[in-house]
Amino acid sequence: MRIVVIGATGHVGGYLIPRLVGAGHEVVAISRGLREPYREDPAWTEVERLVVDRDAEDAAGTFGPRIAALRPDAVIDMVCFTPESAAKLLASLRGTGAFLAMCGTIWTHGTATAVPVLEHEDRRPWGEYGIGKAAIEDLVLEEADRPDGLRATVLHPGHISGPGWPVINAAGNLEPAVWRRLAAGESLTLPNSGLETLHHVHADDVAQAFQLAVERQEDAAGRAFHVVAERALTLRGYAEAAAGWWGREAVLAFAPFDRFAATTSEEQAAITLDHISRSPSASIAAARERLGYAPRYTALEAAREAVAWLAVHGDDGIPALTA
Structure with missing residues (x-):
């Protein structure tokens, strides 16, 4: 597949990009600057790297069209923090046939009634970050539920370490x-x-989950998954x-x-x-059963x-x- 990764040089990207390249995918890495990734790996020499200021291009209405113009089979978005930005990306990818894997957070849950909490339970997000990510999840899954909507999933990491x-x-x-x-x-x-x-969850286990999601799209589409240690x-x-x-x-x-x-x-x-x-304390049962997620x-x-x-x-x- 041709996979576009937005926020490719962050914590997770240092593990995700080598995983995708090693699996034979063609990768386009989007980042705000040309800083080196957290982990050196020869896989980066096989990656197309693009510098894009998402905030500026979102304001200009060009970010979503730029991503769609790359003709991806799948898009992994690690750095979407507002529902407005998510809505623009969804609109641009709709009808392209691309699959979207969006990064959320377990902070979409507030205080849990029972633990480990399941993805659909106790959705009482706190704080600007958690509330924003919960709103993004709603947009993505509503889009995936539409007959003509974009196939998409949301993965919710814990404390990435x-x-x-x-x-x-x-x-x-x-x-x-x-x-x-x-x-x-x-x-x-x-x-x-x-x-x-x-x-907690190791960054490489988060990368594992995103790789599984784009490679098992039929199992991932329309659902959200926790991505944490066991x-x-x-x-x-x-x-x-x-x-x-x-x-x-x-x-x-x-x-x-x-x-x-x-x-x-x-x-x-x-x-x-x-x-x-x-x-x-979040359950990984859904990710394990549907995606084959197995944290190392x-x-x-x-x-x-x-x-x-x-x-x-x-x-x-x-x-x-x-x-």
């Missing part, structure tokens, strides 16, 4: 000191009882396992959220609150790989892992 960028830590935020305390065997305060959950992590269990990466036993304290917030910055406390208020990484393995990279390449004083 891997080497090359910070990872949501055991306190539910991005504070590097969390890793340093665990590595040193120092006390770490977690909010409440530490039983709230996080649901099981979510509790904050407490995450911290205890992570301490072992440095041969330590976790020394944990627990405090109501307002007291926990006093142990970190206002920004990091807000990130924690966003995560623990949702405590995501557990949530802990995805986080460990990210932290190992930060320890070697970062400047936050995270020591090298010893176990």
Whole structure:
């Protein structure tokens, strides 16, 4: 197939592009600039790369027509954040025969009634990001349900993790000191009882799911799928396992959220609150059964790989892992 990937040099694209090229597809990589992808791979030499300012071209009404003019068999859109942008792309691809795989987020769910939550359950998105992605999903699936509509699917990743960028830590935020305390065997305060959950996914597993979706279009079309590790992590269990990466036993304290917030910055406390208020835990049963999705990484393995990279390449004083 001829596949256009929008947002090709991001976290997932570094894994997705080599996967698609390796499977024999012709790939056109769209990005805002010519920055190098997160992962070097010889596959990039076989890819047509185009620099496109989506915001500017959406405003001018030229982005969707530009993508359609590339005559794709499939389009993978990793960086659509507003329903207005999604609507323009859908209108341009309608009638072309192309298949669209759109990137969503598990944050389209609010607080869950039961876990792991299924794709159609508890759709109470929070925040501008989650609300926008939920509206995009509605547009895409409504389009796919029309008799003359575009064949399309939406994939909902969790906390995308891997080497090359910070990872949501055991306190539910991005504070590097969390890793340093665990590595040193120092006390770490977690909010409440530490039983709230996080649901990571390795970037390569997200790439796997998008490859499966475009290669199994009849199974994917008209549906949304969660794309996460098989099981979510509790904050407490995450911290205890992570301490072992440095041969330590976790020394944990627990405090109501307002007291926990006093142990970190206002920004990091807000990130924690966003995560623990949702405590995501999403089912992958639909993706497994219909697409054959089989994540290679557990949530802990995805986080460990990210932290190992930060320890070697970062400047936050995270020591090298010893176990």
